[in-house]
Amino acid sequence: MAELFTLPVLLGILYSGIRLATPYLYAAIGETFAQRSGVLNLGVDGIMLMGAYSGFYVAMKSGNLWLGLLAAAGTGILMGLMMSVVSVTLQAQQGISGIGLQLFGLGLSTLLFKTTLGGVKSISGFSPVKIPLLGDIPGLGDVLFNHNVLVYGAFLLVPLANWVLNRTTFGLKVRAVGQNPKAADTLGVNVTLIRYITVTLGGMLAGIAGASLSIALINLFQENMTSGMGFIAVALVYFGSWRPVGVMWGALLFSFVNALQLWIQVLGIPLPSDLAVMMPYILTILALTFAANRAQTPAALTKPFERGEN
């Protein structure tokens, strides 16, 4: 156990934790927008898989990582629109339509993977960019300021999302629609439009989350490579009480525990690996049981809106 508490290992845990948090951050911030407007999108995982696939495929074929990222965002937008049509316009039960979307994304990405790629291939993804000055701080510089561009993007997204939600008219409308769509509608806010925007935005960010895995962090595409990360992202939104900053702390906590268990395995500390893998998930269940602040739940979450109905 003592080998865990050396400086290089602790810095290593910090470094991998920040990397691991990246896909969760994109997906969970996007989901925060959707849920603040009252739509629960459980299909994040399927969108991530489709984003991961399309990002990888386009990056591999074109040799341009930015085009790959664009493709992933575009795929996410399409999947988000699909979820909007089903959940907002057709008022489907959101928990189930999300599972449908997840199955669809899982199946389609696997199908495309098998027909177009055939097997696991890897590409060289976004390489780390060292930030001048800050990156030269001994020890911490490398850990905090020597990441690839998608990692920085994920952490910059947090204050941005916070600002949009709390300081702009659009954010106010999103919160109003999620809290009391009827009142918002009375005041002339287009409930349907706002929900379409947030769910589509959430889809786009979930697509980018998938691409952050396939072209920036792991640099390959594999069948079901997210293995349920999208569901964890949804849980993180609850954990963070629907606030971007809270979501970030949740993502970091989850990822640090994940990094810890990876290092425990790397260092060969005698702890059954299956038990170690379970750690972050057990933590999520405990955190959701004891820490989640339910008073913050958007009042209209999962409730479709129809004019002239109670």
Add this chain to the structure above:
Amino acid sequence: MIDPAEIEAGTRIAQSAPLPQQVWLTRLVPRTTLHSGAILAIIMAILVYIFLWRTTIGYRIRAVGLNPHASRYAGVPVSFYQALSLILGGAFAGLAGSVEVLGVQHRMMEGMSGGYGFSGIVAALFGQLHPLGAIPASVLFGGLLVGGNKMQRAVQVPSALIDAMLGLVVLFVVSANIWARKRARRREING
């Protein structure tokens, strides 16, 4: 629990030693995997129907689901019945896993549930959340999964196509509910 023979052979999927033949569920039709677990499933579906529609506890479970506030007002301990149904649901999921082990695989192996849990949710929805409706729905989904595997072997179309189709089926079914609701509302208004 890992089978020493498997470690030697080096199949990369972790699996246990096979179970003794005495505990296997009986195969109903030779040279297929149809086993007595299927009969058990049908019996359980009927029992659940009786439980939910013909007993007080079942009545309360349904009431809690339909209107928790009214149930609480009527003196039904809502969280107790919610916890009870989750526990029973867990028991049935466990039964599903054990039937798969005892009837089909005859051993424990990694990833053996193969996403059946999610398809199970879909099948429940397809059966209109009714235990008897779950019977044809499960047969349909089982058929789709088996057909997908056959298709993969026969014409090399990846069985993932079936997953994607299942997803679309779910999306269409939940989306179509809006017309049923609208019809019900119209009937309400017109008396």
